[in-house]
Amino acid sequence: MTVNNRSQRMFHWTILALLTLGAVIAMAPMLYMVATAFKPAAYVPEFPPKFIPDNPTLENFRTAFNSRNFDTALFNSAKVAVSTALLVTTLSSMMAYAFARFEFPGKTLLFYTILAMMMVPTMMLIIPQFILASKLELINSHTGLVLVYTAGGLAFNMFLLRGFFESLPYELEEAALIDGANQFVIFWRIMLPLARPALSTVGVFSFLGAWDEYIWALTVLTDPAKRTLPIAIQNFRGTRATDWGLVFAASLTAVVPTVLLFVFFQRYFVQGITTGAVKK
Amino acid sequence: MRAKLHYRWYTPYLFLLPGLALYVLWMIYPLGYEFYISFFDWKIMPGQTSEFIGWANYQRVLDDKNFWLALENTVRYTAVTVIGQMVIGLGLAVMVHRVFIAKRLFRGIYYLPVVTSWVVVSFLFQFIFSAHRGGLVNYTLIDVLHMLDEPVNWIGETNTAWIIIYSLGIWKGMGWTMVIFLAALQGIPPELYESAAIDGAGEIGQFRFITLPMIRRTTLFILVALVIGGFQVFISVYLITGGGPLHRTEVVLSYMYDRSFDRLWFGYGAAISYILAAIVVLVSFGQLRLFGQSDDADY
Numbered sequence A: 001m002t003v004n005n006r007s008q009r010m011f012h013w014t015i016l017a018l019l020t021l022g023a024v025i026a027m028a029p030m031l032y033m034v035a036t037a038f039k040p041a042a043y044v045p046e047f048p049p050k051f052i053p054d055n056p057t058l059e060n061f062r063t064a065f066n067s068r069n070f071d072t073a074l075f076n077s078a079k080v081a082v083s084t085a086l087l088v089t090t091l092s093s094m095m096a097y098a099f100a101r102f103e104f105p106g107k108t109l110l111f112y113t114i115l116a117m118m119m120v121p122t123m124m125l126i127i128p129q130f131i132l133a134s135k136l137e138l139i140n141s142h143t144g145l146v147l148v149y150t151a152g153g154l155a156f157n158m159f160l161l162r163g164f165f166e167s168l169p170y171e172l173e174e175a176a177l178i179d180g181a182n183q184f185v186i187f188w189r190i191m192l193p194l195a196r197p198a199l200s201t202v203g204v205f206s207f208l209g210a211w212d213e214y215i216w217a218l219t220v221l222t223d224p225a226k227r228t229l230p231i232a233i234q235n236f237r238g239t240r241a242t243d244w245g246l247v248f249a250a251s252l253t254a255v256v257p258t259v260l261l262f263v264f265f266q267r268y269f270v271q272g273i274t275t276g277a278v279k280k
Numbered sequence B: 001m002r003a004k005l006h007y008r009w010y011t012p013y014l015f016l017l018p019g020l021a022l023y024v025l026w027m028i029y030p031l032g033y034e035f036y037i038s039f040f041d042w043k044i045m046p047g048q049t050s051e052f053i054g055w056a057n058y059q060r061v062l063d064d065k066n067f068w069l070a071l072e073n074t075v076r077y078t079a080v081t082v083i084g085q086m087v088i089g090l091g092l093a094v095m096v097h098r099v100f101i102a103k104r105l106f107r108g109i110y111y112l113p114v115v116t117s118w119v120v121v122s123f124l125f126q127f128i129f130s131a132h133r134g135g136l137v138n139y140t141l142i143d144v145l146h147m148l149d150e151p152v153n154w155i156g157e158t159n160t161a162w163i164i165i166y167s168l169g170i171w172k173g174m175g176w177t178m179v180i181f182l183a184a185l186q187g188i189p190p191e192l193y194e195s196a197a198i199d200g201a202g203e204i205g206q207f208r209f210i211t212l213p214m215i216r217r218t219t220l221f222i223l224v225a226l227v228i229g230g231f232q233v234f235i236s237v238y239l240i241t242g243g244g245p246l247h248r249t250e251v252v253l254s255y256m257y258d259r260s261f262d263r264l265w266f267g268y269g270a271a272i273s274y275i276l277a278a279i280v281v282l283v284s285f286g287q288l289r290l291f292g293q294s295d296d297a298d299y
Helices: A006-037 A059-066 A070-101 A107-117 A122-135 A142-166 A171-178 A183-194 A196-212 A215-220 A229-237 A244-264 A266-274 B011-037 B056-062 B065-098 B103-115 B118-128 B136-144 B158-186 B190-198 B203-214 B216-231 B235-240 B252-262 B266-292
Strands: none
Touching: A006 A244, A006 B065, A006 B103, A006 B118, A006 B136, A006 B158, A059 A070, A059 A244, A070 A142, A070 A183, A070 A196, A070 A229, A070 A244, A070 B011, A107 A142, A107 B011, A122 A142, A122 A215, A122 B011, A122 B252, A122 B266, A142 A196, A142 A215, A142 B011, A171 A183, A183 A196, A183 B011, A196 A229, A196 A244, A196 A266, A215 A229, A229 A244, A229 B118, A244 A266, A244 B103, A244 B118, A266 B103, A266 B158, B011 B266, B056 B266, B065 B103, B065 B158, B065 B216, B065 B252, B103 B158, B118 B136, B118 B158, B118 B235, B158 B216, B158 B235, B190 B203, B203 B216, B216 B266, B235 B252, B252 B266
16 A cells, blocks of 8 residues: 555554554553563562563562472473374364365264354363263373363364365375375375465464363362463462462463464464455 | 365275264263253262252253353353454454554564463453552553542452453453454455545445445354353453352353352253353354345355
C-alpha cells in the first residue's frame, strides 16, 4: 500500500500509535512478571510498582532451584513433553496418511466420529480416565501422562496433517510404487520428508500442550518426585504468605522455553492455527 | 481425475492401528464408561460396591442450586470473553493488516499470552490485581489515570473477582483470534478494495461491505471454537478464586472437579460432565445452524 497523501499518512501513523499503545498494555503483565522475578522477597507488591527493580537479584532463581524438587520438575516436564511430541507426531501422521490416501470400509464413520469428538470438552473425560489410569497402575506415572496427552492431541493434529497430505500430488507415490516400494517405505521416505513443515507445527504444538498441561497432572501426580512444572509452580504459590518473586522466577523458567519455541517457529504457529479456519 | 494407489486391503488399518488404539482406549472408551458411571452411586474404594441408581444423579444435578449458578457463571463468562476476544481480535487484525512497519513484531507481541501457561498467567493476574495500592491495576487506576481514590480488593468480592477472570480470558485469547482474522484479511483480494475505492466507498463502507462479508466463514469458525473454549473455563477460576466464596464464582468444570475429586462423588461428577457436553454440542450445532445458513459448513 503506498502512502501517497497527507490524510492517508495520518491514518497510518494513527494505526501505528494505537497498536503500540495496545502492545504496551498487552505486554505490561508479562514485563511486570519478569521484573518481579528479579526482586528480593516480594511478599506484597511494592509501591509504586517498578518495571526495573532497584536491586535486581538472582536470589529467587537460586532459591527455586535449590528447593522442593524444582529441577526434577523441569526435567520431568521436558521428558514428558518431548515424548508426547514424538508420539503425537508419529501416530497422527500415520493416521492422517491413511485418511488422506486410502479408501477402506468404515472410513467415513471413523472420520466423523473423531471430528465430532473434538467438540467434547477434554476435561469432561477426567473421571473415567482417572479410573482407567488407576486400574492400569498409571497414577504417579509419566507414561500415564504421555499416553493421555497423546490421545488428547491425536484428533486435531491428524486433521491438520491430513489436509497437508491431501495437498501433495500423487505422482511421487506412483513413481515409487512402480519402482517397487511398499506403502510404508513411501510414507517414511517420501511423504514424511515432504511434510516436514507440517510435522514441525504438530511437534511444537504437542510439546507446548504437554509442557503446560495442568489439570491431568494435578489429578494423577501426588509423588513430589514426579511433579511437572505447572504443579511445581503452584506449590511455590502456596496457601498463605506467597513470595511472588519466587513464584515468578519459577514461572519464568517455565515460560522462557515456550517463548523461544514460539519466536523460532512463529511461521509454523500461524500455519497451524489458521489451517481449517481460513478457506484458501 | 483422482489417481488410485494400489495397496493391500489391510494396509490402511496398519497405519491407523497404533494411534487409533490409544484414541479408543483413552477417549472413546472413557466417553462410554462415563455414561455408565453416571448411573451409579459410584464408590472408588476397593471392596465397596457401587449402587445402580438410574437417572438419580442427573435429577440431583438439576435440583442443585450450585450447579445452576455455576452454569450461569459459565454462560456469562463465555458471552463476555467471546465478545471481548472477537471485537478486540478483529480490531487488532484490521490494524496489524494495515500497519506499514513491524507487522510481525505486533503479531508476535499480541500472540505471546496465548503460548503462556494458564497456571502462570492465572497467578500473574492474581498478583497484578492485588488488593494493595501497589498492585499494578490499582496503581494504574488510582495514581496514573486518577479514576479511583481507594484501592479495590479485587479478589475479595464476587463481582470484582469476575473482572480478573474475564480480563484474563480476553487478554490470553485475543491474540489467537487476531492471528486467524489476520489470515482471513490477507486472503481478501486487494482488487475488491481498489474497485470499491474507485466507486467512492470510504474506509467504513469498505469494512462493512467488503471485509465483513469476506470473513464471514472465518468469523463463524472463531465463534464456534471460542464458545466451546469458553464453556471449558477451569484453570483460571480454580486458581484465582477456587470457586469461592461459597461456590459463588464456581463454573461448571470447577464444580464438577470439586464434587468429583474433593467429595469423591464420581457418579455425580459424571452426570455434570454429560450435561455440560450435551450443552456444548447443542450450542455448537445451534450456532452452525443459525449462522451457517447456505454455507457448506465442512469443518
